[in-house]
Every structure is written in structure tokens, then in C-alpha cells.
Amino acid sequence: MQRVITSAPSKVILFGEHAVVYGEPAIAVAINLRTTVMMERAREYSVNGEPLDDRYHRYIKKAIELLWDGEPLRITTASAVPSASGMGSSASITVATVSALLAMMGREEERNVALNSFRVEYETQGRASPIDTSTVTHGKGILVANRKMDNFLWEVERGGTRWYIHHLEVPPLKLVVGFSGIKGHTPEMVEKVRRFYTWNAFARDVIREIGRITLEAIEPLENEDYERIGELMNRNNKLLTILGVSHPKLKEMIDASLRYSYGAKITGAGGGGCMIALTDEQDEVAKAIEEVGGKAYKVSIAQRGYEIMSRE
């Protein structure tokens, strides 16, 4: 194959971020902000016209290192996902790149894309759980659990923790994502929570309670009970705040959006990055978020995960 074009969505976590690192359940959905990658055989490696560089193209470089031993590639990327926002920009570029490399080799089955994308993220940033790469690969909704349940897709094991990834049927949720404009650093936030978790029994209780809230959310998600989903989001948010991953800007956006929402919470690693609100009034919520200085994205669920858009 000479040329492949792929695309991958981004994601938001509805329930269970941070807790999922310790094997607790979590729920995420893919959203329709996408990254596109075009890959062509060439004389030397380049990304968007620049030489392939560890500092700027970490995920692409790692994917090539782990998966490719063919001739050099000219790679062109375009992404609608703001970086370090908590919306999975690194998973999105990773999955788009990995699926393109695997498509070049005719090995782009979903499970293969998901497992290799997790490997790339993990080896690049010591990533803690496979939730982002699995959601971006599969699209729709994902439930990560600590045992096999209905709609099982694949499992992942790292450092003694095993995650079972499942498809989750989710209703057409109307979400607004509010970006604080402050870059969140996932490895630092995961480390901060890890210290708290290691030394403090109360933090361990908080993590377990987040896991319980996630499991409680499955039924209302299936029954489109938005009031209940919103309540559980608010409870999850309180616990994330206790874990120390909030930020005054996130709190301001959450408070502003609650006037028009069923519920709102930090999403992703926190410490900056994004919040999400579940609402019937996306315009009102977006306005409220922008009034307090955030950037609002009215998003819907991406039904498709990674896609091979063309191959020649």
C-alpha cells in the first residue's frame, strides 16, 4: 500500500477518571472532534513538512518505533482536538497513527489498534489506564470494569492491574465541554493522586466510592434517566475535588453551567483541562461557560471510532 488516510475521534470520561487507574470501573464516550492522519511512503521521514522529532511528535515516533520497519513515511496530520485539554488529544493522534501503520500492513482489526495504541501511549507517557485509547478506537460508549461483563471487547494488563473493556450502549447525550485554557498534565495529576492514594486510607475510600458511582450510572444511562445521571456526575465531581484534581477555573465553569444542566463535573485528569455538563440546553450552557472565560464545545457522541478513510 502506498497511501493511507485515517481518522480518530476524541473522548470525554463521564465517570471514574483516576479511580480507573486502580482498577475501579469507569465510563467514557467518544466525541466528534477528530484527528486525521495521512501516511505515504517517502524517501525520508517527515511530519507536516518537518523532520520527525522526539520533542514534537512523541506519539508518532513511538508508534513507528514499535510497529514499523518499512521504508520512511511522509505523515500529515490535522486535529480539531485542543492539546492537553482532557479530551484525549494524545489518544486521538495515537489511534489515528497506529491504525494507519497497521492498515499499511493489512492488520487494522479493532482489538489490534486498541492494544497497540495503549502500548504507544503507555511507553510514551507512562500512561496509567487504557480508557482513552480504547474509547477512541471503539467510538460510542465504553465501560472499563474489573471483570468480564456483557458486551466484552478486550482486556489489558499492566503492572498487576487488569482492565476489561466493554461496549456500553449510551443514549444521545447532549454534552458541553468547557476548556479552562489551562493545560492539564496527565502524568503529574495521576502521580499526585497516586501519592494521596498510597499514604491515605481516606483517599482509597474516595477512589472506591467513585467506582461505586460509576456502576450506579450504568442503569440510568441505559434508561435515559438524565436527572439521575446528572446527580451521579455531581457526586463524582465532589469526590474528584477531594482528590485534589480540580482548579478554580474548572469550578467556576461547573458552577456557571449547573444553572442549565442535569449535572457537571471535571473530565479527564483535571488540574486544568476540561469540565463537562449534561444538558438539554447546549446553547445556554455554552454561553454560561464562555461568560466566565472558558471555551465551550457543544459535542455529540461519535458513533465511529477509528476509520480507514482511504487506501491506495
Ligand code: MEV
Ligand atoms: C485521563 O483521561 C484519565 C485518567 O484516569 C488517567 C488514565 O486513566 O490513564 C486520569
